[in-house]
Amino acid sequence: MAVLVIAEHDNAVLKAATLNTVTAAAGLGEVHVLVAGQGCGAVAEAAAQVAGVSKVLLADDAALAHALAENLAPLVTGLAGGYSHVLAPATAAGKNVAPRIAALLDVAPVSDIIEIVSPDTFVRPIYAGNVLATVQSADPVKVVTVRGTAFAAAAASGGSAPIERISGAADSGVARFVGQEIMKSERPELTSARVVVSGGRGLGSGENFAILEALADKLGAAVGASRAAVDAGFVPNDYQVGQTGKIVAPQLYIAVGISGAIQHLAGMKDSKVIVAINKDEEAPIFQVADYGLVGDLFQLVPELTQSL
């Protein structure tokens, strides 16, 4: 049986997290991608080009415009009988809808997998990634969310899957989309950036994040933050890297003025190379950093920016 991947998109662009989920799905069987939205034909076209995808299902309907779980879940459960697995990225949208689908199917969802051991057995982090659990599902359809950083992205081009239009969804009548405020940024997205520069409480203020932005501009990096910096109001909450924020695994992660609480480490410890800059040489961040630099960040960060 084939595997159904729920594409993440904003009706215009296919989100990168979908590509990682396609790679996970390809390890389980033939991959079909569901693009559910409104006026999302371009997304379906993009999904059809993704290497490894053999069919795209396009549900174009006003009730699906904002990916409300209340409307999307019944659509997916209607399709699920023909699939061994339903996969979604472990993003805010995927985490919102996948359990709703699973409950309607009366199956136990498996959240945030980082490894596929066999078609019914998965590895997932628990206790903020301090422990890994290997779990086996006996359910007929496995509803799974996939941690993007644990799977390589499928190539966005090279495929030529047919697009099949399917019927839309009914409006549940219990939920209505009112609006959204999405931060605009010129920088790469945090979860898919090659380099991430993150700041913590040590930055002291939101204004001081400017020195990180200068470094990030030099490196083409995304800017992140620890929960302490977010809670202190230095930066908006979508900057947060950690157990309760974003999980990142870039090629290079530069932690500036971050002590390295477990909660933060859970979100970045799978980065390829970690650099820590902190004035406290006892800070726990140095235990996971490949390269540690002890000193005043207000002097060291501009010096680093200069020398690149």
Add this chain to the structure above:
Amino acid sequence: MKVLVAVKRVVDYNVKVRPKADGTGVETANVKMSMNPFDEIAVEEAVRLQEAGKASEVVVVSLGVSACQDTLRTALAMGADRAILVETDAELQPLAVAKLLKAVVDKEQPGLVILGKQAIDDDCNQTGQMLAALLGCGQGTFASKVEPGDGLVTVTREVDGGAETVELKLPAVITSDLRLNEPRYVKLPNIMKAKKKPLEVLKPEAFGVDVTPRLKTLKVAEPPKRAGGVKVASVAELVDKLKNVAQVL
């Protein structure tokens, strides 16, 4: 409007958990247990709604071993009016919890159900969404703001890249994110008062719900350790290492 809040007893967030030697689970013997932090936020929100005159009664419910009564007493000390424990020694997975909570909702008929978005032990982030599915009602997950209106509730949700606002018909299910509020410190007189508040103990069998676990945990292990690296003495040395050793620049 009655508000029902579900709370879970978990290993305290300050405890560094370790897998058991036989890999069947994590060591929980003689470990400090507390209310799941996201559930504390859920309780706080319900109590604030009551203090603002928007909720008539706050009922807290927990499912699990007898010691969950301590967790419920904490919620009562925070301001909840009464508590329900669905007591069992069996392992309860999120789907079973959602089914039991649905049975409690059917009995209590709350206008709002508030849960933490995830428990910090299994990190599943599933129960609220599954409860909403079983009830056929709207779900305001990862909430950072909750504003009840006439027959509906407006919820601001934390999503990737920003925030989203949805309007849900009541009854509705809400799951709390970190920034919904900051839970209060419980004062001693309130702890004493909480001891006298009603706490009802029910058995899952009374609801006729099948709570058999669907997922089998085959192994629990520590993740591969990241070896600590080296300290560099200067920015120049750092740049040199990144360029020539790590080759990431």
